Amino acid sequence: MKVTSNHTFHFLTEISKENTYSLLFPEAKAGLAIVWLYEQMQKGIFPQDSFKEKDIHEALRTVNPAIENDKSRHPREHYNALISNLLEYFLRYDEERQEYSFKQYAYIFCQQAHDILKATFSPTRIEKICFALYDKLKQSKDLDTFLDWFHIDFDAFKLQLKSQLDFLDRQIDQSVASLRENKKLSLQEGTILETLQQIDERFELIRAQNKELRTAFREIEQIRRLIESNALAYDHAEVDARVHEAITFFQEMRRTLSIIDKRLDRIQPKIKQLFSNLNKPLFNTRIERFLYHLVENSIEVIEGSKKTIRLPGNIPPLSVFLLEQDLTIVERKPDLFPVKPKKRLMITETxxxxxxxxxxxxxxxxxxxxxxxxxxxxxxxxxxxxxxxxxxxxxxxxxxxxxxxxxxxxxxxxxxxxxxxxxxxxxxxxxxxxxxxxxxxxxxxxxxxxxxxx
Missing domain, CATH: 1.10.10 (Arc Repressor Mutant, subunit A)
Incomplete structure (x- = not known):
């Protein structure tokens, strides 16, 4: 049963109240300390995932060593203020045992950041998820199982698919940032060219991954058709809303893939042009150095009555060998093999x-x-x-x-x-x-x- 309320929740209004935003998203030193504590729990260092106040102090000193070691600038009151803020959404304090533990938001805060940063590209995994989604959708024979498919299976699939597209987008952003950084450097014997070659190869890999992800979407069209077919059997407002949401989501994903394609199409020609522009001065510089080396290190040698130029010792002498060829010209007489005339066929049209x-x-x-x-x-x-x-x-x-x-x-x-x-x-x-x-x-x-x- 769905409970309704006359009070309308306004997200922006609520998060703007007082210091709610800073409590949900603390400053870097406090946020990094939470991550440090989370990692210690993952390693099993804290029994029952509980820790003391001194462990929080250690976390703050570990993630901010240059600042936190300065005791005079950060007295104990400063630690207490940080911990007090974290008690709002991140930490829970057990007065009887005098220990702290994580609230659920702290786990979500760390896990989401962990998953985003560790995201890897796996079109095969997405393809398997699509097959599993289709199979489960075929098994939904009534209204409850149909809605469960949306709430359980489809919602989880959306997050994983979006993370894959976000991963590709971040790869492009990182490559563009590397490209801009290297364009500012001076040309040093091809160093930038080698870096650009790596960036270009990275873009080619992203393009290949994008195509692989398109291939992994083959089942999505069948899922969409089956969703629409099943929806016809139910006259239900929530079904209509979820079907519309799913179809809109699929269309959005196609547009996102198209945007990634267009970004790659715009960037890669610029890289090719940059290759060309950088290669030209590098080639000219090397030619100029080579000519300067010849002029400075070549010597004039008199052999009999002739004067010749002897190139530097590390350059082999230039020898030109021209092969003389005798070409036989065969004259064809026009009357040697006369073509026999053919009779002209006259066709009478009826x-x-x-x-x-x-x-x-x-x-x-x-x-x-x-x-x-x-x-x-x-x-x-x-x-x-x-x-x-x-x-x-x-x-x-x-x-x-x-x-x-x-x-x-x-x-x-x-x-x-x-x-x-x-x-x-x-x-x-x-x-x-x-x-x-x-x-x-x-x-x-x-x-x-x-x-x-x-």
Whole structure:
């Protein structure tokens, strides 16, 4: 049963009251001390996850050694003030045992920071999660299990998927920061070029990871269709809200992936241009040094009546060898192999022949019109529903007892694939592992899906 209240919670208002914000997000020295205590608990150093006041003092001194060791600047009262603030949301004090322990918010505070910083990219894990989500969704046969799927499985999946996208975004930010930092340095014998090469390779890796993550999303479209199908069975406000939330989330994730793609497309050409700009002065510098070395260290040597230049000892003498070639010219006489004249064929056109050729030409024109109409229909379907299975339309067009329609169906499928592949807003995928059959035909097709990019 959902409990309602007449009091409306205003998040910004509440967090702005007095010093609520600073209590939730303490200054660095206090926050780092909480993390230090958390790590000690993870190592099993504190029995029953309880610790004394002296342990808090040790934490503050450990994470801020340069400051906390100065006793004159930080008297005991300062420690007491910090601990008093932490008692609001982070620490709980047991007066009987005179020990402190963590409140739940302290665990959440540390764990979230730990998970974000330790995040690793695993498209395979996301793909497995997608498969598990789909399987559990298929097992939800009533309203309660359907809503449980949203509350338990889908909400957990959202956090993991967002963390993967955030990881890719942070990788780009770190690479851009490294790029900007190295652009300010002076050119030292290719050092910057080597660093840029590493950054460029990092961007290529991010692009590959982004593509892998797209591949891991294959099940999401099936999840979306099954969600919409299940939702039709229930006239329930919460179901409608959660279905709308899920579909909006999937669309947001696609947009995020597209944003990452665009960021990479904008950054990588600039890196290539920077490579070119840096290589030019480096090449010119090396050529200038080489020429200066030749001028300073070459000597003039008199051999008989000739004066020659002897290059420095570490440069091998230049030798040029020109191979003389004798080319044989073969003259072709035009009358050596005369071409035999061919008789000119004279074809007499009859009204029947003209009518047959015209009918054939008219049939081809009509077929082209039909193909164009089908292409327009397919495009409208994709724009309306975001995707369609092109294989199904083959059997809608072709008729078992009409060879003309079979030819038309083949032509429509062939033309549609070329039409949609040639436009950026569409994506064509072919799955040889899925064969589409129809009992009225001996012909079968691979599954062909056309999607509209969002």
């Amino acid at each position: 009204p029947e022949m003209k009518a047959s050729v015209f009918a054939s030409f008219q049939n081809r024109l009509n077929q082209q019109d039909e193909i164009s109409q089908w292409i327009g229909t397919l495009q409208r379907e994709v724009d309306m529903h975001d995707q369609l299975r092109l294989s199904d339309y083959f059997f809608q067009i072709a008729k078992p007892d009409d060879p003309h329609t079979l030819t038309l169906a083949i032509a429509v499928i062939y033309r549609a694939m070329g039409f949609f592949e040639g436009q950026e807003q569409y994506m064509v995928s072919i799955d040889p592992g899925k064969i589409i059959h129809n009992t009225a035909f001996k012909t079968s097709l691979w599954e062909i899906i056309i999607r509209r990019k969002t």
